[in-house]
Amino acid sequence: MLQAIFQYEFLQNAFLTGILIGIIAPLLGAFIVVRRLSLIADALSHVTLSGIAASLYLSKTVPGFSGLNPLYFGMAFSVMGSLFIERLRMVYKHYQELAIPIILSGGIGIGVIFISLADGFNTDLFSYLFGSVSAVSRGDLYLIAGISVLVIGVIFLLYKELFLLSFDEDHAKASGIPAKAIHFIFMIMVALVIAASMRIVGILLVSSLMTLPVAASIRVANGFKQTIGYSLLFGEISVIVGLVSAFYLNLAPGGTIVMTAILILLLTILIKKLRSSGHSSKGEV
Numbered sequence: 001m002l003q004a005i006f007q008y009e010f011l012q013n014a015f016l017t018g019i020l021i022g023i024i025a026p027l028l029g030a031f032i033v034v035r036r037l038s039l040i041a042d043a044l045s046h047v048t049l050s051g052i053a054a055s056l057y058l059s060k061t062v063p064g065f066s067g068l069n070p071l072y073f074g075m076a077f078s079v080m081g082s083l084f085i086e087r088l089r090m091v092y093k094h095y096q097e098l099a100i101p102i103i104l105s106g107g108i109g110i111g112v113i114f115i116s117l118a119d120g121f122n123t124d125l126f127s128y129l130f131g132s133v134s135a136v137s138r139g140d141l142y143l144i145a146g147i148s149v150l151v152i153g154v155i156f157l158l159y160k161e162l163f164l165l166s167f168d169e170d171h172a173k174a175s176g177i178p179a180k181a182i183h184f185i186f187m188i189m190v191a192l193v194i195a196a197s198m199r200i201v202g203i204l205l206v207s208s209l210m211t212l213p214v215a216a217s218i219r220v221a222n223g224f225k226q227t228i229g230y231s232l233l234f235g236e237i238s239v240i241v242g243l244v245s246a247f248y249l250n251l252a253p254g255g256t257i258v259m260t261a262i263l264i265l266l267l268t269i270l271i272k273k274l275r276s277s278g279h280s281s282k283g284e285v
Contacts, residue, residue: 013138017140021193026231027151029209029235040082042104043100048075052074058073085100130202131246133243135199136200147196150189151193193210209258213235219268242261
């Protein structure tokens with residue numbers, strides 16, 4: 001396997017991209033889970049699918065779009081979707097959760113229309129849906145590396161503000177933190193990470209990489225920073241094991257990455273249960 005990575009550029013692209021995504025997806029996922037916004041990742045992933053389908057359709061029908069990377073269209077749609085979610089959350093102040101299913105439904109609807117116009121599923125679209133080891137280009141790697149630097153930089157600079165907004169939004173606003181601006185920046189970061197992650201994990205499974213490692217870390221971590229640390233560890237393990245499995249078994253990497261993350265989650269639940277049983281036994285003695 002290591003020899004193949006050094007020999008083939010597409011494997012280098014896939015593994016380096018996977019390592020970056022294994023960092024930024026759970027990193028943002030920790031804040032998403034704490035803020036109870038897990039379904040936003042699903043909504044934006046379906047909006048991203050619309051952008052990819054639109055790009056593939058335009059590349060077939062409009063000569064000027066034939067060489068355009070569908071990733072750019074996916075990112076544009078994802079960012080617009082995040083802005084619409086924020087707008088709808090303001091419109092439905094007392095029913096903010098409605099914004100997510102509205103955008104999710106719209107994303108699915110537009111995606112189905114463009115897929116139908118493009119004469120259904122093809123190999124390119126399948127790789128975006130479920131991920132592909134061979135589909136990651138060097139240009140994709142550079143783009144995802146840039147997004148990773150941006151996301152890590154924003155989290156580093158705004159960590160205190162994001163932490164306060166995640167755990168006590170009213171107190172954060174009373175402290176003078178510009179909640180709307182920071183939430184707007186955060187949503188754009190989520191949109192970019194979702195669009196970037198689809199090359200490896202796939203559009204339909206990308207939300208899993210943002211939530212499953214966090215769900216596993218919550219079972220074993222003490223404190224929020226430790227939750228982030230474990231999330232990054234579990235995310236990286238899921239990506240690396242999933243990519244290696246996909247390579248040897250000739251499978252779509254999205255499925256193997258997600259199943260690895262689920263196994264880690266089940267393992268942490270079991271460990272937590274065993275620890276609780278052990279403490280109970282000591283208490284009885």
